[in-house]
Amino acid sequence: MTKAKYIRNVAIVAHIDHGKTTLIDALLQQTQTFRSNEEIQERVMDSFDLERERGITIFAKHTSLQFEEYKINLIDTPGHADFSAEVERVLGMVNSVLLLVDANEGPMPQTRFVLSQALKKGLKPIVVLNKIDRPHANPENALNKTFDLFVELGATDEQLDFKYVYASGLGGFAFLEEGDPRVNMRPLFEAIIEYVPAPSGDEDGPFLMQALTLSYNDFTGRSATGRILQGKIKKGDTIACIDKDGHPTNHKVSLIEGYSGLKKIELKEAFVGDIVSISGIPEVMIGDTLTHPDHLVQLPPIELGDVTISIEILVNDSPFVGQDGKHVTMNKIRERLMREKRSNVSLKIETVEGREDAIRVSGRGELHLSIVIETMRREGFEFSVSKPKVILREIDGETCEPFEVAHIEVPEESSGIVIEELARRKGEMRMMSTNEHKITTLEFLIPTRGLMGYRSEFLTATKGEGILTSVFDSFMPMKGEIPGRKRGSLISNAQGKCTGYSLFNLQDRGSFFVDPTIEVYEGMIVGEHNRANDLVINPVKGKQLTNVRASGSDENIILAPPRKLNLEQAIDFIQDDELIEVTPRHIRLRKMYLTEAERKRPPKK
Numbered sequence: 001m002t003k004a005k006y007i008r009n010v011a012i013v014a015h016i017d018h019g020k021t022t023l024i025d026a027l028l029q030q031t032q033t034f035r036s037n038e039e040i041q042e043r044v045m046d047s048f049d050l051e052r053e054r055g056i057t058i059f060a061k062h063t064s065l066q067f068e069e070y071k072i073n074l075i076d077t078p079g080h081a082d083f084s085a086e087v088e089r090v091l092g093m094v095n096s097v098l099l100l101v102d103a104n105e106g107p108m109p110q111t112r113f114v115l116s117q118a119l120k121k122g123l124k125p126i127v128v129l130n131k132i133d134r135p136h137a138n139p140e141n142a143l144n145k146t147f148d149l150f151v152e153l154g155a156t157d158e159q160l161d162f163k164y165v166y167a168s169g170l171g172g173f174a175f176l177e178e179g180d181p182r183v184n185m186r187p188l189f190e191a192i193i194e195y196v197p198a199p200s201g202d203e204d205g206p207f208l209m210q211a212l213t214l215s216y217n218d219f220t221g222r223s224a225t226g227r228i229l230q231g232k233i234k235k236g237d238t239i240a241c242i243d244k245d246g247h248p249t250n251h252k253v254s255l256i257e258g259y260s261g262l263k264k265i266e267l268k269e270a271f272v273g274d275i276v277s278i279s280g281i282p283e284v285m286i287g288d289t290l291t292h293p294d295h296l297v298q299l300p301p302i303e304l305g306d307v308t309i310s311i312e313i314l315v316n317d318s319p320f321v322g323q324d325g326k327h328v329t330m331n332k333i334r335e336r337l338m339r340e341k342r343s344n345v346s347l348k349i350e351t352v353e354g355r356e357d358a359i360r361v362s363g364r365g366e367l368h369l370s371i372v373i374e375t376m377r378r379e380g381f382e383f384s385v386s387k388p389k390v391i392l393r394e395i396d397g398e399t400c401e402p403f404e405v406a407h408i409e410v411p412e413e414s415s416g417i418v419i420e421e422l423a424r425r426k427g428e429m430r431m432m433s434t435n436e437h438k439i440t441t442l443e444f445l446i447p448t449r450g451l452m453g454y455r456s457e458f459l460t461a462t463k464g465e466g467i468l469t470s471v472f473d474s475f476m477p478m479k480g481e482i483p484g485r486k487r488g489s490l491i492s493n494a495q496g497k498c499t500g501y502s503l504f505n506l507q508d509r510g511s512f513f514v515d516p517t518i519e520v521y522e523g524m525i526v527g528e529h530n531r532a533n534d535l536v537i538n539p540v541k542g543k544q545l546t547n548v549r550a551s552g553s554d555e556n557i558i559l560a561p562p563r564k565l566n567l568e569q570a571i572d573f574i575q576d577d578e579l580i581e582v583t584p585r586h587i588r589l590r591k592m593y594l595t596e597a598e599r600k601r602p603p604k605k
Contacts, residue, residue: 004203004273008196009227010126011075011090013114014100019130023100023169024063024076028261030172030185031065062225062275064259067189073259073275077114087114089212089286089302091121093227093275096196099125099146103137103166106145108407113471116153126195127164128188133171163195199227199273206292207231207239209276210299211284216343220255220279224290227275229299231292234269240293241281244301250293254280286345307348308402308448308472310362311369311571312386313337316581317357318590319495319521324583325382333383334359336376347372362391364472366452370567377582384579384590388571390448393475400475401447405430408442410466415440417461425450426479445473449482453572484575488534490527491591492520496540504557506537512562513589514539523594525578528563536596565589 014020065072075094077087091097097118101107107115118125127146129139143164150160165188167174174188175181201208208231211224233239235256240248256267257277270276278290287302315330322328327336337349337359348362363369366388373385393400406427410418412434419429419442427446434440451470458468490510500516512527520526520539529535565573570580570587577599581588593599 004201004271005198006069007071007073007199007273008096008192009073009075009094009199009273009275010096010098010192010196011077011094012098012100013077013087013118014111014130019102019169020076020100023128023130023167024074026169026172027065027074027185027188028063031067031189062259063262065261067193070193072189072192075275088117088305091117091123092210092212092302093225094123095199096123096192097125098128098192100128100130101142101146103129103132103139103142104134106142107149108469111146112149112153115149119150119153119155119159124159124195125162126191127162128174129164129166130169132166133168139166163191165191201228201230201272203232203272205230206295206297207233207237207290208292208297208299209233209278209290210302211286211288211290212302214284214286214343214345215277216339221282222284222342223255223257223277223279224281224284224288225275225277226290228270228272230272232269232271233276233278235267238293239278239281240291240296241284242289242291242296242298243285244287246298248293248296249283251281253278305346305364306402306472306475307346307362307391308364309366309369309388309390309452310348310360311388312352312358312360313373314384314386314579315357316382316384316583318384318524318581318588318594320519320581320583320588321382324585325377326380328382330357330359333376333381336379336381337361337372340372340375344372365448366568366571370571373582374567377584380584382583384581385571386579387574387576388452390452392478395475399478401449401478403445403473403476404448404451404470405473406442406444406446406451406468406470408444408466408468410440410442410462412438412440414462414466415442418442418458418466421454421457421461422446422450425454425482446470447479447482448472450479453485456569456572485573486532488529488532489525489575489578489589489591490529491534491536492524492526492539493522493536493596494538494540495519495521498526498539499542500557500559501543502539502541503559506539507560509535509537511560512539513565515562516559521590521594523591525589525591528573 012020012024063074065074075090077090099115101111115125129142131137132139165174165176167188171182172185173182174185176187208229209226212226215223215225233253233256235253237253238250239253240250242248256270257264258267258270258274259265267276289297289299291297313333316328327333341347341349346364350360352358352360361369361372369388390401408418422444425446427444427450429442429444431443432440455468458466498514498516498518498520503512503516510527510529514520514526526539565587567587570589574580574589577592579590579592581590591599
């Protein structure tokens with residue numbers, strides 16, 4: 001039996017790209033979690049393909065480390081604002097957090113979000129100043145900024161007296177004081193054992209747990225994960241599940257799973273303090289209380305975060321439909337989205353009134369929704385996606401929209417153009433400062449509408465050197481109209497293969513998204529016009545051949561390389577009358593109505 005006093009439950013939280021997952025790699029390696037001959041890939045916790053490609057953590061993941069006689073349950077949390085709901089719930093399972101701060105950058109916007117959540121729950125963080133071996137590391141400055149952030153967020157005196165450790169996830173070492181040897185991660189393990197409280201709870205009391213995250217598979221159905229707050233449980237026990245309305249239903253536990261290293265392992269029984277996944281409750285939801293049927297106790301329900309934007313997913317009706325995908329019908333698309341909803345409960349899925357060929361999907365941000373779209377296309381689905389729209393709410397008789405706090409870092413010479421554009425998009429500047437490296441830091445409160453479609457323009461304006469992150473703030477009264485894209489689209493008026501001759505003669509009209517020999521169809525968007533209006537062009541026109549060849553008359557064609565848009569860039573680019581055609585191998589942009597005659601027809605009332 002694992003005694004609670006030998007358990008430490010801790011989450012690792014940080015701003016995106018401050019090195020959480022790399023640090024966990026080092027901890028896993030040094031506790032001999034892997035066999036000596038086992039081949040280990042980097043960022044082993046990022047098991048989802050999209051996480052590995054993008055270098056971000058999307059789903060919270062659990063691992064269990066054995067350090068001497070102690071079992072450390074460590075949860076890697078997402079660092080991106082769109083997955084903040086996941087972070088909030090994970091904090092309910094743990095007794096402390098490792099707050100990772102880059103020793104050069106110091107705390108960042110997402111650090112503020114995760115830290116405020118941890119402080120509200122009364123947790124006392126351990127601060128880890130990571131990347132200490134980087135050339136520009138300034139740990140003293142990062143520590144001072146972190147302390148200031150604790151004060152600003154209303155930390156108690158006890159929370160302000162936090163323990164801090166210097167570390168390098170990449171170098172695989174930690175130390176407590178400058179001058180200490182840089183050998184291994186032992187100082188960090190010892191800090192966790194000493195400063196993270198052991199889980200509390202009566203080992204002999206009736207079973208009690210709250211479902212904090214959900215997972216789903218076709219064999220065991222839906223599983224509820226949480227920390228056992230009281231008592232114990234074993235396979236075959238009958239437990240009660242109390243939903244948010246207080247209604248209890250009885251269920252038999254079909255499977256209990258815990259973690260050993262990164263592997264899920266089946267447990268015969270589990271005890272107070274253990275973090276486990278329980279199967280056998282088909283309709284369990286986040287926040288439901290799992291308890292002993294003879295001792296019904298309801299824990300306070302958990303509010304799921306507000307969805308802020310929505311897209312419509314439509315059946316693909318382009319001339320190229322079915323060339324790539326295996327699943328093209330609305331029934332298949334709807335079935336797949338409903339399966340996603342079983343585990344990804346922060347998504348909202350609803351039918352579109354009066355339309356059989358569309359389904360509305362709402363989420364916490366563009367990245368949240370694009371991950372779902374990208375996952376589906378990799379599974380062989382083919383469909384069209386509309387421009388995202390913000391979700392409006394009626395509050396005290398006033399129409400309100402979601403606002404975000406945007407944190408921006410740009411070279412000083414680019415700051416003027418960024419401030420001007422965000423002001424045009426109804427942003428309100430809250431803070432501005434420039435450091436000794438001539439990097440300007442800006443903070444804006446801006447409607448979510450104002451940020452939509454801006455990120456690619458921002459990268460162009462800052463020559464790729466700017467950093468823009470944002471966190472949902474609240475719903476506030478709606479601002480006025482926000483100007484959209486400044487340039488129109490180049491639209492094909494014919495079907496066939498693009499020719500170098502035609503693209504060469506048209507390239508002074510704008511920038512292209514297509515190469516020569518790429519197949520296009522009428523109504524497909526092949527580029528961005530230099531002017532504000534849309535322009536219909538013929539990219540498939542070939543050179544008229546004659547039987548007379550004059551010396552030197554054939555010119556050498558030099559084409560500018562096309563802009564290849566990924567899914568997020570395509571979502572940013574499109575306007576209300578445009579769609580993205582998503583297939584397993586292609587992302588195409590198109591007009592909602594493919595022929596020019598349809599586009600000119602007055603809209604139906």
